[in-house]
Amino acid sequence: MGNKTGEQPDLIVVLGPTASGKSALGITLAQRFAGEIVSADSRQVYRGLDIGTAKVTPVEQALIPHHLLDIVEPLEIYGVAQFQQDAVAAIDMIIQGGRLPLLVGGSYHYIQTVINHFDIPAVPPQLELRARLEALPLPQLLAQLEELDPQSMKTIDQQNPRRVIRALEVCLVTGQPFSQQRGISHPLYRCLLLGIQWPRPFLYQRIDSRIDERMQAGLVEEVQTLLERGISHERLDALGLEYRFVSRWLRGEYPSEAEMVQRLKYASHDFTRRQLSWFRREPRIVWLDGEVDLVAHATQAVQNFLQPTPTHP
Structure with a gap:
C-alpha cells in the first residue's frame, strides 16, 4: 500500500456533505x-433504514465489499465508541487481506474517532437516565450541558438530541465534563482525507432532488414499516431528519405532505451548513471540486498518496 515495513498502514477517507x-x-x-469500503455513517448501521439514509443498493x-452496513436493529443503541471498535476491526481485516481500506461517509464525529484514534469514555448507555433526558425539551438539555460542560457546547451538534444526551449522560455518570474525557491516542493509520465540495446553490439542488427521489422511492412506506416493527415515533426522531419529518407528518404535525417535504429540504440545507462548518x-482534507473531473482528481490524489516514499542512499 505504498508503506515500508513498520510504518502505519494506509487509509483513504472519502467525506463530504449530504x-x-x-x-x-x-x-x-x-x-x-x-x-x-467501511461505512462511516451513524445511521446506515441500522437494518431497515435504507431509503432515508441513501444506503448503497x-x-x-455487489461491486465492492462494504462493511458496517445493516449490523444492528433500529431499537438498539449504537454509539460512537462501538463504531470506533468495529471500524478499526474492519479496517485491520481489510489490510490483513492485502486490500486498501476506504472509510466513506458524512458522519464527521465517527470519522474523527478513527483517524485521530480518540480515547472515548467507556460509559455504557444508562437506559433509565437516558429515558429521563429524552423526555426533556432540547433547549433544557442544552442549558444543562452549558452548565456542566461549556467546552462541549462549542463543538457539539446542538440540533442533534442524541449527541447532546450522550454528552450529558457521560457528564452525569462520571461527574466530569465529557470534553475532558476524550483524549487522542497515537493514530493507527496514515490517512488521506478527500472531501467533495460543490457550489452551495448547486449542492442544495442536489439535496432537494435526492429528497424528491426518496419520497418517490417509498420513504413514507419505509417509515410506516418501521412503526409496524415497533419502532416508536420518539425513536424515529433520533434517527435523522428524514425519519423525524415523515414521522411527525404521520402524527399530523404538518397540514400536507408537500409542506413536510419542503420543511425537510430546508432542515437538510441547515444540516449541510453545519456539516461543512465541521469539515472546515x-x-x-484535500478538497475536490465535484463539478470538475472529480474522479480523475481523486484518482490522482490517491496515486500520489500511495507511491512509495523514495529511499536515499
Whole structure:
C-alpha cells in the first residue's frame, strides 16, 4: 500500500456533505485500487433504514465489499465508541487481506474517532437516565450541558438530541465534563482525507432532488414499516431528519405532505451548513471540486498518496 515495513498502514477517507457523491466516488476508487469500503455513517448501521439514509443498493454492494452496513436493529443503541471498535476491526481485516481500506461517509464525529484514534469514555448507555433526558425539551438539555460542560457546547451538534444526551449522560455518570474525557491516542493509520465540495446553490439542488427521489422511492412506506416493527415515533426522531419529518407528518404535525417535504429540504440545507462548518475545522482534507473531473482528481490524489516514499542512499 505504498508503506515500508513498520510504518502505519494506509487509509483513504472519502467525506463530504449530504448528497455530495461520496458513495459513488468511494466505489469507483475501491474498484481502481483494489479496495474495500467501511461505512462511516451513524445511521446506515441500522437494518431497515435504507431509503432515508441513501444506503448503497445491493447492486452497488455487489461491486465492492462494504462493511458496517445493516449490523444492528433500529431499537438498539449504537454509539460512537462501538463504531470506533468495529471500524478499526474492519479496517485491520481489510489490510490483513492485502486490500486498501476506504472509510466513506458524512458522519464527521465517527470519522474523527478513527483517524485521530480518540480515547472515548467507556460509559455504557444508562437506559433509565437516558429515558429521563429524552423526555426533556432540547433547549433544557442544552442549558444543562452549558452548565456542566461549556467546552462541549462549542463543538457539539446542538440540533442533534442524541449527541447532546450522550454528552450529558457521560457528564452525569462520571461527574466530569465529557470534553475532558476524550483524549487522542497515537493514530493507527496514515490517512488521506478527500472531501467533495460543490457550489452551495448547486449542492442544495442536489439535496432537494435526492429528497424528491426518496419520497418517490417509498420513504413514507419505509417509515410506516418501521412503526409496524415497533419502532416508536420518539425513536424515529433520533434517527435523522428524514425519519423525524415523515414521522411527525404521520402524527399530523404538518397540514400536507408537500409542506413536510419542503420543511425537510430546508432542515437538510441547515444540516449541510453545519456539516461543512465541521469539515472546515479539519486542515488535512484535500478538497475536490465535484463539478470538475472529480474522479480523475481523486484518482490522482490517491496515486500520489500511495507511491512509495523514495529511499536515499
